[in-house]
Amino acid sequence: MNRVRCLVFNAALGPLDYRVPEGMAVEPGSVVVAPLGPRQIVGVVWEAERLPGTEVPDSKLRPLLSVLPVPPLRAPLRRLIEWCADYYLAPLAAVARMALSSNAALRGGGTVTEYRLTGEEPARLTPQRLQALDLLHDQQGTVRELAEIAGVSEAVLRGMVNAGMLEAVLVDSDRPYPQPDPRHAEPELSEGQAAAAARMVEAVRAHEFRPFLLDGVTGSGKTETYFEALAAALEAGQQVLVLLPEIALTESFLKRFEARFGVTPVTWHSSLKSSERRRAWRQVAFGDARVVVGARSALFLPFARLGLIVVDEAHEISFKQDDGVRYNARDVAVMRAHFEKVPVVLASATPALESLQMAESGRYERLILPDRFGGATLPDIEVIDLREQQPARGRWLSPPLVKALEERLARGEQSLLFLNRRGYAPLTLCRTCGYRFQCPNCSAWLVEHRLSRRLACHHCGHEVPPPDKCPECGEPDCMVACGPGVERIADEVAEILPEARVAVVTSDTLTSPAKAAEFVEQASAKAIDVIVGTQLVTKGFHFPDLTLVGVVDADMGLEGGDLRAAERTYQQIAQVAGRAGRAEKPGEVLIQTRHPTAAVIEALASGDRDAFYAAETEARREANAPPFGRWAAIIVSSEDEAEAREAARAIGGTAPRLRDVMILGPAPAPLSLLRGRHRYRLLVNARRSTELQRVIREWLEPLRFPQGVRVAVDVDPYSFV
Numbered sequence: 001m002n003r004v005r006c007l008v009f010n011a012a013l014g015p016l017d018y019r020v021p022e023g024m025a026v027e028p029g030s031v032v033v034a035p036l037g038p039r040q041i042v043g044v045v046w047e048a049e050r051l052p053g054t055e056v057p058d059s060k061l062r063p064l065l066s067v068l069p070v071p072p073l074r075a076p077l078r079r080l081i082e083w084c085a086d087y088y089l090a091p092l093a094a095v096a097r098m099a100l101s102s103n104a105a106l107r108g109g110g111t112v113t114e115y116r117l118t119g120e121e122p123a124r125l126t127p128q129r130l131q132a133l134d135l136l137h138d139q140q141g142t143v144r145e146l147a148e149i150a151g152v153s154e155a156v157l158r159g160m161v162n163a164g165m166l167e168a169v170l171v172d173s174d175r176p177y178p179q180p181d182p183r184h185a186e187p188e189l190s191e192g193q194a195a196a197a198a199r200m201v202e203a204v205r206a207h208e209f210r211p212f213l214l215d216g217v218t219g220s221g222k223t224e225t226y227f228e229a230l231a232a233a234l235e236a237g238q239q240v241l242v243l244l245p246e247i248a249l250t251e252s253f254l255k256r257f258e259a260r261f262g263v264t265p266v267t268w269h270s271s272l273k274s275s276e277r278r279r280a281w282r283q284v285a286f287g288d289a290r291v292v293v294g295a296r297s298a299l300f301l302p303f304a305r306l307g308l309i310v311v312d313e314a315h316e317i318s319f320k321q322d323d324g325v326r327y328n329a330r331d332v333a334v335m336r337a338h339f340e341k342v343p344v345v346l347a348s349a350t351p352a353l354e355s356l357q358m359a360e361s362g363r364y365e366r367l368i369l370p371d372r373f374g375g376a377t378l379p380d381i382e383v384i385d386l387r388e389q390q391p392a393r394g395r396w397l398s399p400p401l402v403k404a405l406e407e408r409l410a411r412g413e414q415s416l417l418f419l420n421r422r423g424y425a426p427l428t429l430c431r432t433c434g435y436r437f438q439c440p441n442c443s444a445w446l447v448e449h450r451l452s453r454r455l456a457c458h459h460c461g462h463e464v465p466p467p468d469k470c471p472e473c474g475e476p477d478c479m480v481a482c483g484p485g486v487e488r489i490a491d492e493v494a495e496i497l498p499e500a501r502v503a504v505v506t507s508d509t510l511t512s513p514a515k516a517a518e519f520v521e522q523a524s525a526k527a528i529d530v531i532v533g534t535q536l537v538t539k540g541f542h543f544p545d546l547t548l549v550g551v552v553d554a555d556m557g558l559e560g561g562d563l564r565a566a567e568r569t570y571q572q573i574a575q576v577a578g579r580a581g582r583a584e585k586p587g588e589v590l591i592q593t594r595h596p597t598a599a600v601i602e603a604l605a606s607g608d609r610d611a612f613y614a615a616e617t618e619a620r621r622e623a624n625a626p627p628f629g630r631w632a633a634i635i636v637s638s639e640d641e642a643e644a645r646e647a648a649r650a651i652g653g654t655a656p657r658l659r660d661v662m663i664l665g666p667a668p669a670p671l672s673l674l675r676g677r678h679r680y681r682l683l684v685n686a687r688r689s690t691e692l693q694r695v696i697r698e699w700l701e702p703l704r705f706p707q708g709v710r711v712a713v714d715v716d717p718y719s720f721v
């Protein structure tokens with residue numbers, strides 16, 4: 001009797017056993033189709049001894065229906081899936097789903113029908129067709145994808161197909177990618193770069209698990225350096241995964257990769273077209289996609305011959321996923337390298353404290369690049385005390401910063417103003433009655449966006465047009481903007497320097513890779529004098545003529561006081577400072593603050609990173625915070641306030657009493673209403689040595705809640721709201 005256990009993609013079901021029919025060959029990792037009641041589901045054959053199963057007798061087993069035409073998931077990936085489910089307290093099926101992330105790919109290669117404009121234009125057009133014509137220029141995709149891009153219904157597009165305005169194109173989803181050439185354009189490395197590269201190359205050749213912390217100042221050439229390790233993996237016939245924190249960074253990475261290796265790498269992120277997704281997934285699985293650069297979800301791709309993982313800007317908090325399976329891609333990358341027995345490189349100019357600690361304790365090998373490449377110097381950093389150098393009334397830029405901006409413009413150099421706040425103003429109120437515009441679904445203010453003329457909630461996406469009168473007192477034209485956002489700073493620059501060409505750069509303006517490319521192009525061609533941006537512009541970009549960076553409000557990130565506030569502020573400001581003076585011309589950084597003596601500001605001004613990290617480390621040790629102690633957050637939510645409160649209370653009531661484990665709460669979460677759900681929170685703090693996950697699992701598993709209640713556990717949380 002040939003009986004197998006399968007992990008099926010239904011989080012509510014445990015693993016199920018099936019019979020393997022005569023003539024069918026499966027092994028652990030095989031992706032199969034199985035019957036479930038009247039339906040068919042996809043599953044993965046798993047080692048029975050690793051999954052608790054059911055006791056269905058052999059005679060009652062139903063046969064598997066088919067094996068899908070993809071390579072079986074390899075053991076290292078299966079171990080990673082188990083580890084993630086266990087560590088992040090997530091259903092196995094939910095984690096495994098992330099590995100089988102293209103349904104189409106599982107069904108085989110073949111062709112996809114896409115459409116593109118023919119250039120044919122009837123004399124008379126409906127407004128919708130006109131809109132589609134406008135927006136589909138240079139686009140190709142399935143009807144559904146094009147409908148999304150054009151903002152019209154699929155029926156409109158089908159009409160356009162019939163009218164000959166759109167034509168079908170058959171796309172072969174198995175066509176091969178061009179292969180990168182490790183010797184295409186080899187750089188001459190500096191001595192320090194060469195030494196660091198040699199260590200990584202050696203590890204790649206040894207095909208061993210070795211974690212590296214590539215710790216180099218901004219502009220030291222970390223990318224060039226890890227490219228050598230990447231070349232070594234290519235020479236050895238292996239595949240490489242490079243994780244980037246933000247899709248917006250991909251464009252400049254692709255350019256550099258192409259310059260070094262002759263072709264662009266394969267990309268993987270959530271906005272891929274389905275045909276590209278299918279192609280990438282399959283070629284990764286068959287080993288033909290050699291280098292994949294992607295967002296965190298690329299970590300679960302089924303590489304056939306992985307030889308190296310690189311996590312660039314490894315300190316970035318966007319590697320933490322905050323919904324679904326709440327994992328930290330940086331940590332999962334290290335675990336994947338461990339299971340695959342390959343080196344992993346965490347590259348950063350401002351490593352996370354956790355990573356530095358791992359290096360200090362000898363678990364990671366630290367590779368240091370202390371100098372900028374090519375003799376460029378690190379910028380001068382100066383602090384502007386806003387209490388002494390006050391901006392004019394209703395303005396946010398202090399006299400010394402204004403003067404520095406004027407000088408740059410006169411010299412034809414570029415400036416960058418950093419403020420990590422999208423939109424025009426974070427709060428809007430009525431000047432007559434004081435009414436504050438608030439989101440109906442979240443405990444948050446609506447943020448005014450003038451460029452797109454709307455008030456928007458940054459948590460749930462709720463939007464309203466700017467009202468012409470106060471909803472409370474009815475006063476017309478009553479709105480007052482409180483506080484600055486990037487758009488307001490851009491307006492201020494336009495008033496001070498009317499001739500300057502100003503660009504606002506945020507996730508609202510760089511909405512696609514194409515927009516990001518356009519921005520890079522314009523900035524490189526010096527068609528922009530002043531960039532005003534959020535954290536999106538703090539990393540990756542390299543503009544030789546950018547010589548001034550102004551930090552509009554260095555204190556902003558320190559408010560709220562979460563565990564990593566100081567560290568994050570340090571990282572953000574050090575990173576954005578790193579955009580200045582990257583070539584021959586020296587850079588200057590001006591930091592506006594009301595707390596010039598705060599430890600993080602002093603560390604930035606003096607460039608004494610080590611002292612800052614040492615002080616932070618001590619503070620964390622005191623607080624039993626990571627990397628010394630561990631945290632987990634339990635978030636209980638429901639659309640019904642009382643129901644959420646009750647459930648949270650029930651959890652609190654059965655909290656285990658353990659030495660080494662401290663439980664705070666339940667209490668209303670700081671963001672007590674989010675997307676219409678009321679939220680309560682418990683925080684668990686434990687010693688490193690405690691089996692935190694087991695404690696939480698045994699605590700929560702017996703509890704039952706009403707249907708509308710959701711209980712989410714966030715292990716190693718980054719967000720404390």
Ligand code: ADP
Pocket residue numbers: 187188189190193216217218219220221222223224373542
């Ligand atoms: P980081 O990622 O450390 O901030 P980059 O890798 O962006 O630094 O390097 C900064 C600049 O110096 C880039 O323009 C890069 O191409 C250049 N550079 C670095 N190392 C070399 C090298 N060995 N040869 C040529 N150019 C280099």
Ligand code: ZN
Pocket residue numbers: 439440441442444457458459460461462675
């Ligand atoms: Zn909202």
